[in-house]
Structures are given as C-alpha cells and as structure tokens.
Amino acid sequence: MMENVHLAPETDEDDLYSGYNDYNPTYDTEELENDTAFQQAVKTSHGRRPPITAKIPSTAVARPVATGCGSKTSLASSMGRPMTGAIQDGVTRPMTAVRAAGFTKAALRGSAFDPLGQSRGPAPPLEARNEDSxxxxxxxxxxxxxxxxxxxxxxxxxxxxxxxxxxxxxxxxxxxxxxxxxxxxxxxxxxxxxxxxxxxxxxxxxxxxxxxxxxxxxxxxxxxxxxxxxNAGRLKVNMGNIYLKQRNYSKAIKFYRMALDQIPSVHKEMRIKIMQNIGVTFIKTGQYSDAINSFEHIMSVAPNLKAGFNLILSYFAVGDREKMKKAFQKLIAVPLETDEDGKYISPNDDPHTNLVIEAIKNDHLRQMERERKAMAEKYIMTAAKLIAPVIETSFAVGYDWCVEVVKASQYVELANDLEINKAIMYLRQKDFNQAVETLKMFEKKDSSVKSAAATNLSFLYYLENEFSQASSYADLAVNSDRYNPSALTNKGNTVFANGDYEKAAEFYKEALRNDSSCTEALYNIGLTCKKLNRLDEALDCFLKLHAILRNSAQVLYQIANIYELMEDPNQAMEWLMQLISVVPTDSRALSKLGGLYDSEGDKSQAFQYYYESYRYFPSNIEVIEWLGAYYIDTQFCEKAIQYFERASLIQPTQVKWQLMVASCFRRSAQWI
CATH class of the missing domain: 1.20.120 (Four Helix Bundle (Hemerythrin (Met), subunit A))
Structure with a gap:
C-alpha cells in the first residue's frame, strides 16, 4: 500500500537551511594573523612541542595545518590537544579514523611500499585441516x-x-x-x-x-x-517416452499430459515438443482426429517442419483432400531460418577475407544449416509424392498443383525435382510416351536439371533398344554436366551395346572417379573386363562390389561364374551356396550348382539341387532331361517316365521325348 505523506508549509522558525553558515572560528586559518593568542604562541616557547628523547619509528604522522605566516605545526599542538596513545607508542595516528592500506608518510621517506605487511615477518600458518573430522x-x-x-x-x-x-x-x-x-x-x-x-x-x-x-x-x-x-514433474516426459518405447500408448499419452500440465506456459518450446509427442502417439494408436488437433495447434502457435509433415500424414490417413492442400501450404511456409548463400560471397579480392569466407562456408554452423535445408526438402518432396496422386482427379494434375505451390515459395529449386518425379510416376504406370514428353520439357532448363532429365531419357531409350536416341541424350547429359556419374554410365552402356568394350570401360572408370559410390559403374566395369577375358580384373571388381553390397544376388552370381570360367569349381560352388542362402528359390542358381556337383562326380548332391530346381521351375528342359537320365541310371524307369512326359508336353514336336517314354516302359517291363 502507498503511505500518505503530508508536507507542512515552510516557516521562518523551521528554515531548512538554518545553521549552514554557522562555523567554529577556531578552524578559521585565514584570520590567524590577527589572532593575538596564536601569534603569541608562535613567537614564544609557549605551545611548542617538547624535545623527543626516544627515537620514534618512521610511521605515519599527523597532517600539518598551514598557517598564515608560512610555518607548519601539527593540528594537535595548534589546538592544544594532548598526545594520543598512538603517538605515545611511537606510531603517529592519521587524521581519519580509517588508516590507508599501507600508504604512510614513512613510505615517502624511502621505505618500501608494503601493503601486505610482508616486511613484518611471515604470515601465521593456516590452520591444518583435520582429515579425520x-x-x-x-x-x-x-x-x-x-x-x-x-x-x-x-x-x-x-x-x-x-x-x-x-x-x-x-x-x-x-x-x-x-x-x-x-x-x-x-x-x-x-x-x-x-x-x-x-x-x-x-x-x-x-x-x-x-x-x-x-x-x-x-x-x-x-x-x-x-x-x-x-520442478520434478517435468520428468514425466521421460516416463512417457519409456512407455512409448514399450508401446504402451495409453500410459504414454497420460504421462505426456501430466507433464504438460506441470510445465508453465512461458516454456513454449518444451510444451510444443510434448504436444508433438502426444500427436505422434495418437498416430500410432490410429486416433487421427486427436493427432490432427495436436498438430494443428502446433502449426498455429509455433510451426515447424516435423509437425507440418505429420499433419499432412494425418489428413492423408483420413482422406481429407482440401485439408491436405492447406497442410502442404503450411509446410511450405515454415521459415527455414538459414542464411542465404550470397552472404558468403567475397566483396573484394582480399586474400585474407577470402580465407575467412572459405572457413565460414564449411564451419559447423553452416553444416547444420545445410542439414536443416536438406531435411526440409526431404519432407516437402515426400509430402508432395504422397498427396499428388490423391488430391486431384489424376496424379498428373496433383503434381501440377504441387509444382505451382512450390514455385511460389522459398523452395523454387524443388519444382524441377517434382517434375522429374512426375515423369518417374509415368514410368511406373508404363506410360513411356508421357514420361518422355515430360522429360523433354527440361531440354531448355539450366545445366543440372537438363543433365538429370537427359540421363533419364537416355535410360528410357536404352530400355527400348533405341541405342541411337539413347546415345544422343547421353551425350547431352554428359555435356551439360561432365561430373554426372549416371550420365557417364549411360553413355558407357550405349557404347557397350555397340561392342566397343574398351571405350565403354573408360566411361565407367570416369564415372567411378567422379563418384566412388557409383556401384552401377563398378559392376559394368566387371562385366566389361569379363567380356575382354580379363578375369582377374573382373573378379577384383566384383569382390570390391561384394564388400559394398553384401547380399547382392547378381554380384554373388558373377563371382561364382568367374570362378567357374577360371576352372575353380570349389570356389564356384562356395559362392553359389552363398547365392542360394540369399535367394533360396532361384532355380537357375540351383541347377548351376547341381551341374557343378555333377561334373565333380557327386551324383547324390547333384540330384538334390536339380530336384530343388525342378520343384521351383518345372519347365527347364535341361533339368528335366538330367533327372530322367538319373532315374534310368539308378534303374527307376517308372519314375523317369513322368519327367519325359512333361518334356513332351513342353516340346510336343520333339519326337525323342516320346521315344524316351517308350524306352522307359520297355525297360521297366523287361525288369519286371
């Protein structure tokens, strides 16, 4: 409460400035010449200091008071005051009650400045710590x-x-x-x-x-x-996370809400994260309407990329087309909060400035900005791929809508990627003409987009065996971007199809130099060396590729085939066994393994793998013929009949299968 203060009017009796001009004439040094008593004391021995018999140490003395006639005397003597105890003990006391830290008049006379008093001897030792206390x-x-x-x-x-x-x-x-x-x-x-x-x-x-x-x-x-x-209640967030890991979603939501109630509203970021966890938990339980409420609140208060993407997923789950569009627009509008690349452009040719800018370009903060931008692009591209086929009557119209929205946002460069994804969607629907038409739109774009589109066109024409068109678009892709490994690989494929294996290997190697992770180029180098009968180089390529792609069936088969060509059946069988462990239903690999065991004289193992191959693919004439011959050799002609009959069904014009059936009947009757 405020107290009431009353101000009284001024009067002559209560003058605020009364007494300020009153002073003690004793301290008036300007009229000392007219002071008879003072002049008498100066001219005679009256009032003088008696001689000192004992030597006083050099310590601080009293401040002198200047007289009108130029002589100096102590204030104590001029005022007639007796000596203090400090002076009697040999230490002159200063005027003030607080002594200056180490600064005395004796210091001016030549003694060293000693504020810590070290000249007086060592400081007393500290009290020893009792470790047993x-x-x-x-x-x-x-x-x-x-x-x-x-x-x-x-x-x-x-x-x-x-x-x-x-x-x-x-x-x-x-x-x-x-x-x-x-x-x-x-x-x-x-x-x-x-x-x-x-x-x-x-x-x-x-x-x-x-x-x-x-x-x-x-x-x-x-x-x-x-x-x-x-503030221990906020730890219920951690408990909710544990229940979420245990898939106890009801308790997870309960603890998230309890934590949300105990966190004050000023901690907005923490509350947003908890609400995001609640929304994700609702999605896992299939309660999409509750999840939508949580994510909509987040996007209205503090929009972020994860909440926007999850909101699109929730609307997609309930099939609301209009809300999907609005959510996509909200996701696009989320601020990225990263600096533009133009900030790192050097305004002059100063080498020191250029070095600093180069260092800034690759610092941890810049790397974090790149990661955030890449994450935003990933969310936007995934959301566009998800909603484009369902928000309109056809996926093409949906992609066009997404492209227009992206072009009007800060992610303009993603529009071209969406167009290329549209062409890929046409490919998945086996609509090659529309895919080609879509990709041809990029021929007048900038170099990077043109290279990507030309690469896909080259691949499409290569699949259709139109090698001339594939080669021309591969050249366009390479000229647009010489460091595009996919373009170089496609160019090598067109040269490989024409039989020029040496030149094809050069393109593959250049692609591998530009991108060491281009497994397609490394695989094609192995095939080229295999065509050129450089089996050691081919084996080395496929073994390197196997170290990258541990469970690739194609790589395992190529290694086994090269060992077979190098006449090392044991290694070939070992790699084929690894291949069967990856694809146990591959009839071709099983028949190949059976043939290797047959060449080694192990008929029982050969029969096992040939029989497995026949079981998965009963139309392989070579396998059928081997099984029929095996049963004839083991004198089970009645079992061989069913295989030759199947062969006659597959090749009805071949007379030998009917003859083999008749021969089996004759032998079985003879043995009977």
Whole structure:
C-alpha cells in the first residue's frame, strides 16, 4: 500500500537551511594573523612541542595545518590537544579514523611500499585441516559422488552404456551413505538435495539407455513423488517416452499430459515438443482426429517442419483432400531460418577475407544449416509424392498443383525435382510416351536439371533398344554436366551395346572417379573386363562390389561364374551356396550348382539341387532331361517316365521325348 505523506508549509522558525553558515572560528586559518593568542604562541616557547628523547619509528604522522605566516605545526599542538596513545607508542595516528592500506608518510621517506605487511615477518600458518573430522569425510565423499556421476555421463557419451550404468549405481550407493552421515552430523536441512537429484536422474537415464525400462520407471517415480524436488514433474516426459518405447500408448499419452500440465506456459518450446509427442502417439494408436488437433495447434502457435509433415500424414490417413492442400501450404511456409548463400560471397579480392569466407562456408554452423535445408526438402518432396496422386482427379494434375505451390515459395529449386518425379510416376504406370514428353520439357532448363532429365531419357531409350536416341541424350547429359556419374554410365552402356568394350570401360572408370559410390559403374566395369577375358580384373571388381553390397544376388552370381570360367569349381560352388542362402528359390542358381556337383562326380548332391530346381521351375528342359537320365541310371524307369512326359508336353514336336517314354516302359517291363 502507498503511505500518505503530508508536507507542512515552510516557516521562518523551521528554515531548512538554518545553521549552514554557522562555523567554529577556531578552524578559521585565514584570520590567524590577527589572532593575538596564536601569534603569541608562535613567537614564544609557549605551545611548542617538547624535545623527543626516544627515537620514534618512521610511521605515519599527523597532517600539518598551514598557517598564515608560512610555518607548519601539527593540528594537535595548534589546538592544544594532548598526545594520543598512538603517538605515545611511537606510531603517529592519521587524521581519519580509517588508516590507508599501507600508504604512510614513512613510505615517502624511502621505505618500501608494503601493503601486505610482508616486511613484518611471515604470515601465521593456516590452520591444518583435520582429515579425520566428520565434516572433512563428508566433503570427500561428496566429491567422490560428483566424480562418479561425471564418469557415468562420459561413458554414456562414448557409447559404453554398461560402464555408465555401473558408475551410476556406484554413485547411488555412495550418495545414500553420504545422506546417512550428514543426518548424523548435521540437521536434515543441510542435506544436498541437488546432488541427490542429479544422482537419481543420471541413474534413471542410464537404466533407460540400457533398455532396463522397469528400473528406469521406478527411479523416475522416486524423483517425481519426492515433494522436496522442485520442478520434478517435468520428468514425466521421460516416463512417457519409456512407455512409448514399450508401446504402451495409453500410459504414454497420460504421462505426456501430466507433464504438460506441470510445465508453465512461458516454456513454449518444451510444451510444443510434448504436444508433438502426444500427436505422434495418437498416430500410432490410429486416433487421427486427436493427432490432427495436436498438430494443428502446433502449426498455429509455433510451426515447424516435423509437425507440418505429420499433419499432412494425418489428413492423408483420413482422406481429407482440401485439408491436405492447406497442410502442404503450411509446410511450405515454415521459415527455414538459414542464411542465404550470397552472404558468403567475397566483396573484394582480399586474400585474407577470402580465407575467412572459405572457413565460414564449411564451419559447423553452416553444416547444420545445410542439414536443416536438406531435411526440409526431404519432407516437402515426400509430402508432395504422397498427396499428388490423391488430391486431384489424376496424379498428373496433383503434381501440377504441387509444382505451382512450390514455385511460389522459398523452395523454387524443388519444382524441377517434382517434375522429374512426375515423369518417374509415368514410368511406373508404363506410360513411356508421357514420361518422355515430360522429360523433354527440361531440354531448355539450366545445366543440372537438363543433365538429370537427359540421363533419364537416355535410360528410357536404352530400355527400348533405341541405342541411337539413347546415345544422343547421353551425350547431352554428359555435356551439360561432365561430373554426372549416371550420365557417364549411360553413355558407357550405349557404347557397350555397340561392342566397343574398351571405350565403354573408360566411361565407367570416369564415372567411378567422379563418384566412388557409383556401384552401377563398378559392376559394368566387371562385366566389361569379363567380356575382354580379363578375369582377374573382373573378379577384383566384383569382390570390391561384394564388400559394398553384401547380399547382392547378381554380384554373388558373377563371382561364382568367374570362378567357374577360371576352372575353380570349389570356389564356384562356395559362392553359389552363398547365392542360394540369399535367394533360396532361384532355380537357375540351383541347377548351376547341381551341374557343378555333377561334373565333380557327386551324383547324390547333384540330384538334390536339380530336384530343388525342378520343384521351383518345372519347365527347364535341361533339368528335366538330367533327372530322367538319373532315374534310368539308378534303374527307376517308372519314375523317369513322368519327367519325359512333361518334356513332351513342353516340346510336343520333339519326337525323342516320346521315344524316351517308350524306352522307359520297355525297360521297366523287361525288369519286371
């Protein structure tokens, strides 16, 4: 409350400035020449200081007062004051009650400045710490607990989750011992609650990291239920995350909402993240309407890319076309909060400035900006691919709508990628003409887009065996972007189809130099070396490719085939066994393995693989003929009849199959 202050009017009796002009004439040094008593004291021995018999140490003296006639005397003598105790002890006392820190008049006379008093002798030793005292033991134990918590966190960051959990448990045990010792020595109010909280929180985190979810939940419950821990309710977010990992979605939503209720509205970012978790949990439970409410609230308060993408997924799940369009527009409008590339362009030719700009271009902040932009482009492209086929009457119209929206946003460069995806969608629907027409629209675009479109056109014409058109578009792609590995690979394919294997290998190698991860170029180099009968080089290429693509059936078959050409059947059979483990129903690989065992004289193993091949593909004439001959050799002619009859059905014009059936009947009757 405000107090009432009353101001009284001024009067002559209560003058605020009364007494300011009053002064003691004793201190008036300007009229000393007219002071008879003072002049008499100066001219005679009256009032002079007596001679000093004992030598006084050089210490601070009283400040002199200047007289009108130029002589100097102490204020004490001029005022007739007796000597103070400080002067009698040999140390002159200054005028003020507080002595200056080390600055005395004696210092002006030649003594060293000594503010710490070191010239007076060494300082008294500090009191020795008693290591056996209870306070010191508690202090050391507390230090050890802090060290264990820190070591646990470091081990977790290094990936050693087991060691991190052990350190966290050890810290918990020592912290309980510390609490008991504190209770014995001091009052309960002096217990370090911050240390207890950090120990329990770290222990719960390490339990969760080691997927020991029940133990983590119990530890979090200990923290949450303790009323002495302030703001512990927000840890219910962590408990909700654990329930989400356990797929207990109802409890996860419950704990997320409890945490949301206990977090104040000023912490907007934390509340948005919790609501996003609630929305994701609703999506997992199939409650799309509730998820839509959560994500719509987020996009209206603090829009972000993840919430916008999840909102599109939710609308897609319920099939709301108009809401999908609005959500896509909201996703496009989310600010990226990254600097433009023009900021890093050097305004002059100063080499030092250029070096600084080059360093800024590749610093961690710039890398983070690139990652954020790449993530935004990924979300937008995925959302466009998802909704384009369903928001309009046809996917082409839907793609056109998405392209127009993207062109009017900050992601203009994504419009060309959407057009190329539209052409790929035409390919998936086997509409080659529309795909070609769509890709031909990019012939007048910039170099990168033109190269991508020409690469796809070259591939399409190559699939249709129109090698001249494929070669021309491959040349266009290479000329637009010489460092495009896909364009170089397609150009090599067109040359390979014309039989010029040496030149094709040059294009493949150039593509591999531009992009070492271009597995297509490496595979084609192996095929080229195989055509040129350079089996060692081909084997080396395919073995390198196998190190990259561990379970590629084509690579495994090529390695086995090269070992077969190198007349190493054991290695060939070993690689074919790996191939069968990847594709156990491949009848061609099974028949090939059966043929290798047959060439080695192992008829039983050969029969096993030939029979498996026949079971998966009963129309292979070579396999049927081998099985029929095998049964004839083992004198089971009645079993061989069914194979030759099947062969006669496959090749009815071949007379030999009927003759083989008749021969089998004759032999079986003879044996009977």
């Amino acid at each position: 209870p306070e010191e033991k508690i202090r050391q134990l507390e230090k050890k607990v802090n060290e264990l918590v820190e070591e646990s966190c470091i081990a977790n960051s290094c990936g050693d989750l087991k060691l991190a959990l052990e350190k966290a448990k050890d810290a918990g045990r020592k912290e309980r011992v510390l609490v008991r010792q504190r209770e014995q020595v001091t009052s309960p109010e002096n217990i370090n609650l911050d240390l207890t909280y950090s120990v329990l929180f770290n222990l719960a985190s390490q339990y969760s990291a080691n997927e020991m979810y029940p133990e983590a939940l119990n530890t979090y419950q200990v923290i949450v239920k303790n009323k002495m821990f302030s």
